[in-house]
Amino acid sequence: MKLLDPDVFTSFSLASLTELPAAVLLALFLDRWGRRWMGFASMFLCGIFSFVAIATPSGSTTVAMAIIARLGVNIAANIGFQYAAEMLPTVVRAQGVSLIHIIGYIAHILGPYIIYLADIDPSLPLVALGLLSFGHAFLTLGLPETLNQELPETLQEGNDFGREQSFWWVPCISSSKMLKKSYRKKKGLSNPAFTGSVQKMDCTRL
DSSP states (O other): OTTTOSOHHHHHHHHHTTHHHHHHHHHHHHHHHOHHHHHHHHHHHHHHHHHHHHHSOTTHHHHHHHHHHHHHHHHHHHHHHHHHHHHSOGGGHHHHHHHHHHHHHHHHHHHHHHHGGGGTOTTHHHHHHHHHHHHHHHHHTTSOOOTTSOOOOSHHHHHHTTTTSOTTOOTTTSOSHHHHHHHHHHHTOOOHHHHSOGGGOOGGGO
């Protein structure tokens, strides 16, 4: 946003306007569409509008495109916090989330250098952000969906997590009950919440 308006206060205010809509959209759709496809869509949206902002003449239209791109980034960032905690096995969850935060701090350090690419060409920062967004979007498709799934607790479960999922599976279209049932049957697991009997509970998972 700094590249689109010389007034830092206006730029910051415009960028901050996307925080509330991003949170509202997540509250409405994250538990319907799932983390994987919504993460892909938000980053793909950011990439598209980053390049659209380059193609449009400077002015209010460019600012609007950049705001929509920022909305996609905010949605993806909020998804990432929950996605990581759900995907990482219990035994390494704290270490994994800490590592993700460290990588995020490194990205914050590199951020100003992307902005200063404008000294070479004014469009380079948006090109870099657009390419990174597309890369992030397609990498997200390689991750398993965690919505309504039996989350991994051990390293082996984390290694096997998501193998039974189809690439095109979307939670709001396909039911996950069969996947959960087949997973428990394959592992020989039972849950008193489903069976109604505490005696059938697998104590090795406690």
